[in-house]
Amino acid sequence: MNLDAIQCLAVFLVSLGLAGVIIPQILLIAFRKNLFDEIDERKIHQGRVPRLGGIAFMPSMVFSVACVSGVVLLLGLERVPISVCDAEVFSFGICALMIMYLVGIADDLVGVRYSAKFVAQIIAASFLSLSDLTLNNLHGFLGIYELPVWVAVPFTVLVVVFITNSINLIDGIDGLASGLCSIAMLFYGWVLLKCGYTTYALVAFGTLGALIQFYYYNVFGNSKVGKKIFMGDTGALTTGIVICFLSLQISNIDTHSYGFGCDPLVLAFAPLLIPCFDVVRVYFRRIRRHANPFLPDRTHIHHKLLALGLNQRVAMVSLLVAAVAFTAANYWLSTVISSAVLLLLDIMSFIVVNIWLSSAIRKREKAMADGKK
Numbered sequence: 001m002n003l004d005a006i007q008c009l010a011v012f013l014v015s016l017g018l019a020g021v022i023i024p025q026i027l028l029i030a031f032r033k034n035l036f037d038e039i040d041e042r043k044i045h046q047g048r049v050p051r052l053g054g055i056a057f058m059p060s061m062v063f064s065v066a067c068v069s070g071v072v073l074l075l076g077l078e079r080v081p082i083s084v085c086d087a088e089v090f091s092f093g094i095c096a097l098m099i100m101y102l103v104g105i106a107d108d109l110v111g112v113r114y115s116a117k118f119v120a121q122i123i124a125a126s127f128l129s130l131s132d133l134t135l136n137n138l139h140g141f142l143g144i145y146e147l148p149v150w151v152a153v154p155f156t157v158l159v160v161v162f163i164t165n166s167i168n169l170i171d172g173i174d175g176l177a178s179g180l181c182s183i184a185m186l187f188y189g190w191v192l193l194k195c196g197y198t199t200y201a202l203v204a205f206g207t208l209g210a211l212i213q214f215y216y217y218n219v220f221g222n223s224k225v226g227k228k229i230f231m232g233d234t235g236a237l238t239t240g241i242v243i244c245f246l247s248l249q250i251s252n253i254d255t256h257s258y259g260f261g262c263d264p265l266v267l268a269f270a271p272l273l274i275p276c277f278d279v280v281r282v283y284f285r286r287i288r289r290h291a292n293p294f295l296p297d298r299t300h301i302h303h304k305l306l307a308l309g310l311n312q313r314v315a316m317v318s319l320l321v322a323a324v325a326f327t328a329a330n331y332w333l334s335t336v337i338s339s340a341v342l343l344l345l346d347i348m349s350f351i352v353v354n355i356w357l358s359s360a361i362r363k364r365e366k367a368m369a370d371g372k373k
Contacts, residue, residue, distance in 0.1 A: 003077060004198045007068055008189060008205040015064035015209025022056040023217055023229060031226055035109070049223050051108055053214050054235020058101045060210035061242070062094075065202045086199060092131040093245050096124035100164070100241040104234030114294045117233075118161065124241055125160035129153045133248050139263050141339045156248065162279075163247070163272060164240035169282070170275040171236050173302045173312045175219040177275075178231060179320045181239045182211045184271035187327060188246045191267050195258040200249050207242050219313070243272070262334035266342070270330040274301070274323050277350045304357045309364060 030036065030050030103120040106112050128134075136152035138144040147155065171177035189204035214231060221228035231239075251268040260267060269276075278301045286293040305315035326346070333342050 003072075004193060004196075004201070007072060007198065008193060008201050010068045011064045011202045012205040012209040014067060015060040015206045016213050017209075018063055019056045019060040019210040019213035022059060023053060023213060026050065026052050026055055027217075027226055027229055030229075049228050049230055051230035051232035052105075052234065053218065053229040054104055054108070054231040054233070054238055056214065057207070057210045057231075057235050057238045058097060060213075061203065061206040064206040064209060069199075069202065089131040089133050089249075090199070092127045093133070096127040096241050096245070097238065099124040099127070100237040101234060104232065104237040107237075108232040108234050112233075117237075121161045121164050121237075122157055124164075125157040125244070128160060128245060128248065129156050133245070133252070135159055135248060135251055137252070139265055139339070141263070141265060141343075160241070160244045160248075163244050163276065164237060166272065166275040166279040167240035167243065168233060168236040169279050169296075170300065170302070171231060172300055173306070173316055175215055175313070175316045176302055176319060177236060177239075178211050178215045178218060179316060180271075180275060180323055181243065182208055182215065183320065183323050183327070184243055185211065185246075187267075187271050188243075188250065191250055191255070191260070192246070194260075195250075195253050195255065197249065197253070200246060203242065204246055207239065211239065219316075247272070262331060263339045265339055266330050266334040270327045271323065273326050273330070273346055273350075274319060277347070281350075281354060301354070301357075304354070304361060307361045307364075308357065 027050060030052055031048075035050055035052060036048045099120055103112060103117060107117065134149075134152040134156040136147045136149070136156075138147065167177060167181065170180060185204045185208040189201045189208065192198075192201035192204060214229070214235065217227060217229050218231065247268040251264050253264055255262070255264045255267055281301075282297075282299050283293045285299055286295075286297070291297070302315050302319060305318060306312070310318070330342060330346065333345070337345075
């Protein structure tokens with residue numbers, strides 16, 4: 001194992017341990033101050049569960065990356081200074097992260113209007129664009145390569161806002177958002193480490209450590225003894241902006257030079273297909289039914305699986321397996337077909353699965369109605 005891999009492992013373990021210290025303290029404060037997720041007709045959970053787990057994410061990730069990097073430099077194991085370009089990217093990246101973190105805390109504690117959250121997301125996305133971390137090359141997708149700055153910047157802002165909201169909206173059952181984000185972080189960490197972008201890989205593994213610790217409390221914690229917690233908007237928005245930060249970086253890497261035989265865009269966005277496709281489907285459905293597309297409901301894909309009769313854990317595991325399969329299939333297929341054809345296949349597959357789910361739900365509801373007669 002080389003030094004870069006050891007650093008990534010160390011960052012993961014430090015973040016995992018630190019989140020393991022912070023989350024129980026958050027639970028303690030939440031119960032003392034009566035800070036719980038409100039139960040309504042849209043919520044699935046029962047009992048008093050705090051939704052402040054995401055507060056542990058940023059401190060765990062930032063501390064682990066800074067601590068391990070500092071120790072490595074202190075011991076003289078690596079004396080390659082961060083480049084001016086990377087310093088600029090990370091400086092504005094931390095600004096974007098801080099904005100999402102603070103907005104998330106405000107929303108979890110007192111509530112923030114969705115319009116205000118959109119403005120905050122646009123500002124955070126603009127900070128990423130300031131560092132030239134933009135989606136400025138489509139690598140031949142639909143015959144498009146380099147994008148001019150006046151197109152790349154607003155396009156990047158749109159993509160960042162879209163992805164951040166996709167992560168936030170998929171957070172509907174235990175372990176789903178954190179599981180999907182963990183898969184993305186593990187994949188991004190591997191790609192970035194293989195490409196030699198160790199500092200960015202450290203961010204991925206630092207976030208992964210916090211997510212895995214949270215996943216344990218979220219999925220296996222018992223609300224009856226005060227050990228269960230939700231990530232809330234703090235966790236979803238924080239993780240969402242980190243995913244955007246890493247995916248944009250990967251989209252700018254000439255991955256073919258590092259042994260990857262596929263399009264950089266596939267490596268950057270394949271792990272995000274399920275939440276991104278689902279939010280588009282839900283938005284169009286709400287608009288078609290003349291409903292506000294920004295107000296929550298119970299029409300996401302995980303709600304469909306629950307309506308099919310699956311319990312939360314089975315539904316969560318099914319979607320995580322599907323995400324891994326989607327990522328692996330896109331990674332392999334992108335080496336033999338164009339990215340445009342691959343995207344079309346992805347969309348068709350998602351549509352077919354949703355049509356089948358809707359049909360199965362109708363049959364189940366009809367059978368249940370007939371059984372009551």
